Amino acid sequence: MARIFGCPCCGPDAAVPPGFVPDHPVARRGVLIAALSGLGASVAAPVVAQGATRSLRVRRQVTGDGFEGVYFRDGRYDRQALRQLDYVFRDLSRAETTPMDPRLFDVLSTVARQMDSDEAYEVISGYRTPETNAQNASRSGRVSQVSLHMSGMAADCRLPDRNSREMARLAANLRLGGVGLYTSSGFVHLDCGPVRRW
Numbered sequence: 001m002a003r004i005f006g007c008p009c010c011g012p013d014a015a016v017p018p019g020f021v022p023d024h025p026v027a028r029r030g031v032l033i034a035a036l037s038g039l040g041a042s043v044a045a046p047v048v049a050q051g052a053t054r055s056l057r058v059r060r061q062v063t064g065d066g067f068e069g070v071y072f073r074d075g076r077y078d079r080q081a082l083r084q085l086d087y088v089f090r091d092l093s094r095a096e097t098t099p100m101d102p103r104l105f106d107v108l109s110t111v112a113r114q115m116d117s118d119e120a121y122e123v124i125s126g127y128r129t130p131e132t133n134a135q136n137a138s139r140s141g142r143v144s145q146v147s148l149h150m151s152g153m154a155a156d157c158r159l160p161d162r163n164s165r166e167m168a169r170l171a172a173n174l175r176l177g178g179v180g181l182y183t184s185s186g187f188v189h190l191d192c193g194p195v196r197r198w
């Protein structure tokens with residue numbers, strides 16, 4: 001099997017709709033969630049229904065980096081935990097980090113919990129610099145120029161103790177964002193953008 005450094009996403013059928021603007025700042029997001037949770041309102045971007053404490057277990061097989069613990073508590077994201085997660089999800093080929101969209105961690109956390117997994121995610125690809133994305137695009141015509149990996153909103157991952165096809169199906173049913181199944185490579189693309197599936 002060819003070594004894959006990341007999905008050829010977001011594919012032609014998964015392009016981000018025109019006009020979609022990532023809602024990224026952590027503080028603004030936290031306020032929004034807090035405000036909406038009391039109103040029972042909904043917004044275009046997914047608001048993940050979770051408890052007061054949210055945790056995540058992730059690791060990079062290539063480097064051995066990982067994070068295991070709580071990243072959201074008492075109604076707010078833990079900035080130190082987010083920084084650690086940003087490092088784990090960094091662009092390995094460029095050694096660059098970016099502030100990841102914490103809603104991605106909510107998606108991952110929710111999917112892992114729903115899958116009842118006891119293991120850490122293996123993160124194949126997280127953030128991608130424009131240079132890395134362009135490099136991937138030159139290898140595959142399916143690579144989008146507007147991949148959400150470039151916005152820190154996507155991850156390609158797998159749960160070692162769970163079937164990727166089942167994980168993709170469950171994630172798609174949750175309708176938290178984009179879900180792409182890469183059967184031959186055995187991983188799933190998850191993002192916190194618009195709800196899509198491929």
Ligand SMILES: [Zn+2]
Pocket residue numbers: 006007009010149154155156189190
């Ligand atoms: Zn991806």
